[in-house]
Amino acid sequence: MKIALGSDHGGYELKEYIKEHLENKGIDFVDYGTGSTESVDYPEYGYKVAKAVKDGECDRGIICCGTGIGISISANKVPGIRCALCSDSYSARMSREHNNANVLALGGRVVGKDLAFEIVDTWLKAEFQGGRHERRVNKISDIEKEFTK
Template identity: 60%
Template sequence: MRVAIGSDHGGFKLKQEIIAFLVEEGVTFQDFGTHTPEACDYPDIAFAVAQAVARGEYDRGIIVCGTGIGVAIAANKVPGIRAALCHDTFSARMSREHNDANVLTLGERVIGFGLAREIVGVWLKAEFAGGRHARRVDKITAYEQEALAR
């Protein structure tokens, strides 16, 4: 699995912790920034990670900001992205199994490092269940394509 990861300054410390976890787990990843704790604009990072996933260069993406909200909103503007803001392991698993989320967003100011590691671990291992869920995800994709064609 190849993971694109990024954060703004508000998620920088948590992103570093997640990177350490990915290294421990042997997950291949690319850090899309920011590379310092200096202030930056979260949409720039979210778009870069989401576009890399949407192009198929990475299987999944992880984006961190202070709350996870801003990067989720931005990432979901990229066609083909289903970004899920998760602050617990149940939501993380369900976002994969039921919604086929391809981007996980997290908030550094909302969860601690230990919980973030658990969430990322569960999210990376979970697989899309398909079945009735595929029909629903397909409807989202079809709507997105129709909207783009207008």
């Protein structure tokens, strides 16, 4: 599994912790930036990660900004992306099992690194359950298709 990583300045430190965590677990990743705490615009990095997942360059993505809100909204503008903003491991697991989320958003000013590691590990381990959930995810895709014609 290859993970696309990205953040703005508000999520930079958390992204760096997550990179080290993934490295320690032997999980391959690509860092799409940013490279410092210097102020940047989160939509650029949400887009880069979402595009990498959509284009198949990476299997899933993890993005961070100060709250996780702005960057998740940006990522969700890319067709085919289901980005979930999670602040707890239960939501992370459900986002995969029920919603087939392919991008995880975290708030660098909201969750600490230990909680972030728990959320990331839970999210990476969880698998989509399909069944009745697939019907619902397909309905989300149908809504998206209506507006991308």
